[in-house]
Amino acid sequence: MEKISCDIAIVGAGIAGLRAAIAASNFNKKINIAVISKTFPVRSHSVCAQGGTAAVLRRGDSFDLHAWDTVKGSDFLADQDVVEFFVKKAPKQVIFLDCLGMPWSRDEEGLIAQKRFGGHSFSRGCFAADYTGLHEMHTLYGKASALENITFYNEWFATSLLTEEGKIKGLTVINIKTGEMHLFKAKAVILATGGFMRVYSFTSHSHTATGDGVAIAYRAGVPLKDMEMTQFHPTGLVPADGVLITEGARSEGGFLLNNKGERFMGKYAPEMMELAPRDVVARAEWTEIMEKRGFSSSFGKYIALDLRHLGEEKIKEKLPFIKEICRKLAGLNPANDLIPVKPTAHYSMGGIHVNVKTETEVRGLYAAGECSCLSLHGANRLGTNSTAECLVFGEVAGVEAAKYALKHDFSEAPLDKVKSEEERVFDGILGKEGFEKVPEIRKEMRETMNENCWLFRNEEGLKKGLKKIRELKERFKHVAVEDKGKIFNTGLIAALELDFMLDIAETILTSALLRKESRGAHVRVDYPERNDKEWLVHTLIYCSKEGLKFNFLPVTITKWKPVARKY
Numbered sequence: 001m002e003k004i005s006c007d008i009a010i011v012g013a014g015i016a017g018l019r020a021a022i023a024a025s026n027f028n029k030k031i032n033i034a035v036i037s038k039t040f041p042v043r044s045h046s047v048c049a050q051g052g053t054a055a056v057l058r059r060g061d062s063f064d065l066h067a068w069d070t071v072k073g074s075d076f077l078a079d080q081d082v083v084e085f086f087v088k089k090a091p092k093q094v095i096f097l098d099c100l101g102m103p104w105s106r107d108e109e110g111l112i113a114q115k116r117f118g119g120h121s122f123s124r125g126c127f128a129a130d131y132t133g134l135h136e137m138h139t140l141y142g143k144a145s146a147l148e149n150i151t152f153y154n155e156w157f158a159t160s161l162l163t164e165e166g167k168i169k170g171l172t173v174i175n176i177k178t179g180e181m182h183l184f185k186a187k188a189v190i191l192a193t194g195g196f197m198r199v200y201s202f203t204s205h206s207h208t209a210t211g212d213g214v215a216i217a218y219r220a221g222v223p224l225k226d227m228e229m230t231q232f233h234p235t236g237l238v239p240a241d242g243v244l245i246t247e248g249a250r251s252e253g254g255f256l257l258n259n260k261g262e263r264f265m266g267k268y269a270p271e272m273m274e275l276a277p278r279d280v281v282a283r284a285e286w287t288e289i290m291e292k293r294g295f296s297s298s299f300g301k302y303i304a305l306d307l308r309h310l311g312e313e314k315i316k317e318k319l320p321f322i323k324e325i326c327r328k329l330a331g332l333n334p335a336n337d338l339i340p341v342k343p344t345a346h347y348s349m350g351g352i353h354v355n356v357k358t359e360t361e362v363r364g365l366y367a368a369g370e371c372s373c374l375s376l377h378g379a380n381r382l383g384t385n386s387t388a389e390c391l392v393f394g395e396v397a398g399v400e401a402a403k404y405a406l407k408h409d410f411s412e413a414p415l416d417k418v419k420s421e422e423e424r425v426f427d428g429i430l431g432k433e434g435f436e437k438v439p440e441i442r443k444e445m446r447e448t449m450n451e452n453c454w455l456f457r458n459e460e461g462l463k464k465g466l467k468k469i470r471e472l473k474e475r476f477k478h479v480a481v482e483d484k485g486k487i488f489n490t491g492l493i494a495a496l497e498l499d500f501m502l503d504i505a506e507t508i509l510t511s512a513l514l515r516k517e518s519r520g521a522h523v524r525v526d527y528p529e530r531n532d533k534e535w536l537v538h539t540l541i542y543c544s545k546e547g548l549k550f551n552f553l554p555v556t557i558t559k560w561k562p563v564a565r566k567y
């Protein structure tokens, strides 16, 4: 086992990980920073972000308005101190990227253009056509690659954290190219491993969004927060298993139609219509489908997204990526054809429990970006708030980890834990002659989540789902990886990811059973009302030797008392 030492190890090279690396590097040039990523950095899910990044930049908008939209959008579960901090810091991040050469789309006066996204009451989404994440990633990666104290470990796969007495010591990482496990000794570790919607089968998330970092933290005893809060985005492309059609399409003027040709959003959100928050629009679509006003196809029921009235030219200029997606994945031209869409599993509001400084309960361990839960988004995230979150809290994590690393020395990593991790991976999974197959268990897990933990949930379905996931966890013990070689063994990586996802699915279902109310993205048909008296709290879930444990945290309210949520 080779050892590598670094002051800060960052797991993840998406927007959050890269922003953290640049911030730590700028904080002190003597700190050496390792950025570990299972994919090449610019293949992280962040490149898929199409729509935009929220920031208050114009007169008429204000921090309070952005904060209020976010808090109301969250169905009052967001921690308001976090929201207030975030809205004030977001504009600086947009300017920071601009200074690095980010090609933001511009208005007629040459200023950074902005448009309105769901649940926002002002046009505050900055964008680069509909390739926002791609350009943000290339801008950040370009900068980070030029900084001498950052070393990239691309196509390296983190498997576990090494902690002792509540303090981080390092982590274990497999170099996918050689298949060898390495011990990374680190004074501080930042997890920036992204979301986990690949636990569902109909999803907009990349195949790599398997929640590894969330499961790794959970296994190390770090609590996960609000795991029941999984977001369903209203416009997943139906023939393509949920690939995203950005909210930007509705922001440019796209309509949603049912099979009667009605713009049904008028019934559900008369003021904001198609630009109501995602939970509201997704539920409206699903209701239309359940009440037989959806369209039928060989790919299942759907709702139509109509962009035809925007015309060929506008679509080409403002939504070139959507045009390409429709052509390549569905054989459609949005200037002439209706786009078949339905809700798609899109985002994890829950994740690793951190405070506003991105600190976890383990000293020296931080988390930022989609894998973390601050909680900024509460029960429902607004579009464009996530890339902004990755930038704001990526920077916070980089600076906090740098301060911590400068104050602490290396301490010995617990070698017994390294050894047992090697045994788990190489003897327990790679070496095992089992009879179960990874793709089969994975498919059953995803179908279970789709069937039992979708938009409308109830106790019976959630219990059924949980029972099935626990059976799959048992079956996983007999899983075989057919390729026994070490070099670039993608079968082994898929098995490790599935193992993580089974833990995540279990925590989502358990937390969803626990929360006996309906709030934001979490709707319990058996408890249809929001219940502020009992449930204005965050759920915390812990992995312990005795099994899953729960706790609750109060929601921080600064200015905005919960009121009825109407759009």
Ligand SMILES: Cc1cc2nc3c(=O)[nH]c(=O)nc-3n(C[C@H](O)[C@H](O)[C@H](O)COP(=O)(O)OP(=O)(O)OC[C@H]3O[C@@H](n4cnc5c(N)ncnc54)[C@H](O)[C@@H]3O)c2cc1C
Binding pocket: 011, 012, 013, 014, 015, 016, 017, 036, 037, 038, 039, 040, 041, 044, 045, 046, 047, 048, 049, 050, 051, 052, 053, 054, 132, 133, 156, 157, 158, 159, 192, 193, 194, 195, 204, 205, 206, 208, 209, 212, 213, 244, 346, 347, 368, 369, 370, 371, 383, 384, 385, 386, 387, 388, 390
């Ligand atoms: C299709 C789509 C469109 C979106 N559009 C928008 C938008 O317009 N605006 C907006 O604000 N938000 C948008 N979002 C949400 C937003 O893009 C994401 O929440 C955000 O980019 C996540 O960034 P991240 O840095 O946290 O993680 P990611 O970009 O997901 O990166 C995760 C990183 O962790 C690494 N990693 C994971 N596990 C391991 C492991 N075991 N070992 C080593 N490395 C590991 C990966 O290699 C990767 O580098 C969109 C999301 C999707 C899916």
